[in-house]
Amino acid sequence: MAALPPRQQFQRRTSPGEVAGQAQTPASPVRTRSATSEDSQTLFLNSAQEEPQQSQDQQQSSVPPPRHYQNNDDDPNIKKCWICFSDATEDTPETSPWRDPCPCALVAHEECLLDWIADMESPKNSRNRPIGGPKIECPQCKSEIKLARPRNYVVDAVRGLERISAKAVTPGAVMVLSGLLYNSSIAWGIHSIYSIFGEDDGFRILRPILLNAIRPPVDSYTGDLRQAAQTAVGVLLDHLVHWRLYLGLPLIAPVVILSRTKLADAVLPILPIIFFATQQHSPDDGLDFAHWPPSASLSFAVLPYIRSAYNLYYERVWAAKEKQWLKQIQPRNGQGQNDANNADGVADLGHLDQAAADDDNIFEVRIDGGLWDDWDEDPGQPQPDAQNNRAAPPPMPQRQPQAGAEQAQPPPNIADDRQQPQPNAVPPPAQNIQQPDRRLSFSPTAIAETVLGALLFPTLAGLSGDLLKLLLPLAWTTSSAAVSLAPSALAFWRPGLRVPARGLLQEKWARSLVGGCLFVVAKDAVMLYVRWKIARMHRGRKVLDYDRRKAGARSGRV
Amino acid sequence: MAGMSSKRLQKELAKLHGTLPPGISLVSAENLREWQMDMSIPDNPIYPPTETYRLRFIFSPSYPIEAPEVVFVQLANPERKIPIHPHIYTNGIICLDLLDSQGWSPVHNVESICISIQSMLAGNTKAERPPGDAEFVRSNRQRPRDINFLYHDPSV
Numbered sequence: 001m002a003a004l005p006p007r008q009q010f011q012r013r014t015s016p017g018e019v020a021g022q023a024q025t026p027a028s029p030v031r032t033r034s035a036t037s038e039d040s041q042t043l044f045l046n047s048a049q050e051e052p053q054q055s056q057d058q059q060q061s062s063v064p065p066p067r068h069y070q071n072n073d074d075d076p077n078i079k080k081c082w083i084c085f086s087d088a089t090e091d092t093p094e095t096s097p098w099r100d101p102c103p104c105a106l107v108a109h110e111e112c113l114l115d116w117i118a119d120m121e122s123p124k125n126s127r128n129r130p131i132g133g134p135k136i137e138c139p140q141c142k143s144e145i146k147l148a149r150p151r152n153y154v155v156d157a158v159r160g161l162e163r164i165s166a167k168a169v170t171p172g173a174v175m176v177l178s179g180l181l182y183n184s185s186i187a188w189g190i191h192s193i194y195s196i197f198g199e200d201d202g203f204r205i206l207r208p209i210l211l212n213a214i215r216p217p218v219d220s221y222t223g224d225l226r227q228a229a230q231t232a233v234g235v236l237l238d239h240l241v242h243w244r245l246y247l248g249l250p251l252i253a254p255v256v257i258l259s260r261t262k263l264a265d266a267v268l269p270i271l272p273i274i275f276f277a278t279q280q281h282s283p284d285d286g287l288d289f290a291h292w293p294p295s296a297s298l299s300f301a302v303l304p305y306i307r308s309a310y311n312l313y314y315e316r317v318w319a320a321k322e323k324q325w326l327k328q329i330q331p332r333n334g335q336g337q338n339d340a341n342n343a344d345g346v347a348d349l350g351h352l353d354q355a356a357a358d359d360d361n362i363f364e365v366r367i368d369g370g371l372w373d374d375w376d377e378d379p380g381q382p383q384p385d386a387q388n389n390r391a392a393p394p395p396m397p398q399r400q401p402q403a404g405a406e407q408a409q410p411p412p413n414i415a416d417d418r419q420q421p422q423p424n425a426v427p428p429p430a431q432n433i434q435q436p437d438r439r440l441s442f443s444p445t446a447i448a449e450t451v452l453g454a455l456l457f458p459t460l461a462g463l464s465g466d467l468l469k470l471l472l473p474l475a476w477t478t479s480s481a482a483v484s485l486a487p488s489a490l491a492f493w494r495p496g497l498r499v500p501a502r503g504l505l506q507e508k509w510a511r512s513l514v515g516g517c518l519f520v521v522a523k524d525a526v527m528l529y530v531r532w533k534i535a536r537m538h539r540g541r542k543v544l545d546y547d548r549r550k551a552g553a554r555s556g557r558v
Numbered sequence: 559m560a561g562m563s564s565k566r567l568q569k570e571l572a573k574l575h576g577t578l579p580p581g582i583s584l585v586s587a588e589n590l591r592e593w594q595m596d597m598s599i600p601d602n603p604i605y606p607p608t609e610t611y612r613l614r615f616i617f618s619p620s621y622p623i624e625a626p627e628v629v630f631v632q633l634a635n636p637e638r639k640i641p642i643h644p645h646i647y648t649n650g651i652i653c654l655d656l657l658d659s660q661g662w663s664p665v666h667n668v669e670s671i672c673i674s675i676q677s678m679l680a681g682n683t684k685a686e687r688p689p690g691d692a693e694f695v696r697s698n699r700q701r702p703r704d705i706n707f708l709y710h711d712p713s714v
Contacts, residue, residue: 082664082665083562083566083622083623083664083665084562084565084566084622085565085566085569085570085622085667086565086566086569106665112562112664115562115620115623116623116663116664119620119623119624139663139664139665140665
């Protein structure tokens with residue numbers, strides 16, 4: 001398009017009947033019409049001016065004395081498109097009609113408006129706007145500009161669906177993920193039940209959900225809708241009746257993991273209380289403290305206390321020494337060494353597998369675990385592994401007399417897990433390690449180790465229980481009729497008690513429990529020994545001299 | 559619609575040849591793609607009246623639907639510096655909602671942009687660069703209109 005200087009009258013169209021020199025008043029004042037296309041044809045005749053400025057005068061015959069405007073911009077009666085800045089004087093036959101879509105004075109060509117609206121609605125601009133519904137507002141008066149679009153129901157329906165599905169994406173993803181987690185937790189829970197309880201008891205506990213596991217879906221298409229609904233409700237109730245299993249099984253895994261953190265110190269001791277409070281009253285007296293051996297419920301319920309007690313003991317007796325041994329393997333603090341270095345070295349210590357601060361993430365803040373990894377004599381043994389004392393809060397079968405006892409109560413979270421002996425982070429010695437150099441390094445390796453160790457713990461406990469069975473005399477660990485007359489494992493507690501002549505260790509779960517505890521104790525003992533030994537051997541190190549005699553002879557040097 | 563942009567720019571140019579607000583002047587507008595204006599700020603000690611700043615406008619074919627690109631330029635001869643302002647980076651990019659695709663509308667024009675920038679500078683009290691200026695200058699590859707500024711300081 002040719003670049004013309006502005007304000008040139010390049011095209012004019014005269015309506016028929018107009019005579020040069022006569023001005024034509026517009027059909028209506030520019031401001032108040034509802035734009036119809038006819039208006040754009042309203043023209044102002046150039047009243048024969050040849051002024052070099054190409055301004056034109058407008059003469060109105062019926063209104064206040066005509067004012068002469070210097071240029072079209074100042075003339076309020078000439079429409080000016082606020083988008084392309086051309087005014088009504090420059091209209092050609094191809095110019096699109098004028099539109100006045102809002103209360104304020106802005107008018108524009110329809111094409112200009114549509115271009116602008118298209119740009120406003122384009123994807124690049126609709127980042128934050130709902131799909132298919134941005135409001136186009138006039139930039140000056142902010143009132144909505146309405147468009148009449150041709151309607152097509154298919155298009156509308158599809159766009160409506162798009163909108164709905166856009167909103168449904170996030171909740172859907174969340175649901176899928178949580179479903180994944182839930183099912184994998186249940187699977188792992190089942191596995192841990194079996195490792196702790198053995199096949200028979202384990203199956204007895206888990207049997208109620210066997211049917212539900214692969215039950216076919218309700219067929220709602222067979223005619224009778226009401227019957228289908230009833231079946232569905234029945235299925236739902238079947239699930240709900242075993243709510244303890246469905247709630248407790250998946251909780252085993254996270255509780256086991258969390259019990260390796262500091263969070264557990266506060267929470268675990270409370271759980272048995274909750275458990276006892278919700279204990280069903282059963283004729284079988286699971287809570288009978290009076291007779292030995294204790295029921296499974298009771299044993300597991302007591303675990304958190306055993307754990308706390310052990311932790312306390314460990315801290316009191318061993319933690320200081322351990323810290324000292326660890327310190328001995330660090331470079332000696334000669335005169336030149338600054339405190340920062342010292343603090344670093346000490347803080348560095350493998351010790352500080354910090355089970356996370358409560359206010360921090362749950363997961364470990366491992367202030368260097370790497371050091372100890374090198375020192376671990378048995379690389380096959382994952383370090384944090386089996387530092388836990390006993391994980392699974394298994395559902396407690398009531399004792400045999402309660403035949404129909406599928407009220408397996410998974411007592412939620414009677415996990416009794418002890419933290420690693422190292423990071424008994426509570427003890428003061430560890431605390432002044434932190435202050436000088438609190439390197440909160442968020443090590444994913446450490447987290448992975450903790451989680452894996454936690455998850456493996458029930459298996460290991462079960463294995464330890466089996467080991468016990470191998471090692472201990474048969475009488476203690478089997479409950480056959482032939483042996484029932486023999487003194488039970490701890491019968492010396494109750495000298496007179498013969499019936500039921502059963503010891504604690506005769507149940508698989510009990511063996512697992514005791515085995516797990518012993519495992520932890522044994523591992524702690526071994527680690528302590530190892531560290532002590534390393535500290536001692538540390539001093540015996542010597543650097544060897546390079547053997548020059550041989551080398552000299554070979555090379556012929558003098 | 560290159561036609562529309564040319565037409566409109568012609569009109570704007572004519573207007574600019576007429577009267578302009580004080581402190582703003584047209585330097586060059588040889589084509590309808592890039593213009594340069596000079597600006598000085600009255601009444602603000604941060605910007606002494608002796609200092610003039612050069613603005614460069616670059617128009618796209620879809621102007622005025624699309625905002626022009628407006629940046630300060632630094633020249634040696636004549637001397638033009640980048641004004642110090644918490645919303646102006648040292649490479650001349652201006653953080654102004656008006657110039658962003660979301661804040662722009664065709665109702666603005668070159669003159670109104672200049673006035674807005676001038677008032678933004680005139681009302682400024684902090685003689686500092688934006689936070690993260692060095693990093694931005696070093697690593698920015700986007701055109702100013704594409705940059706996702708956060709406009710959260712209405713006081714400046």
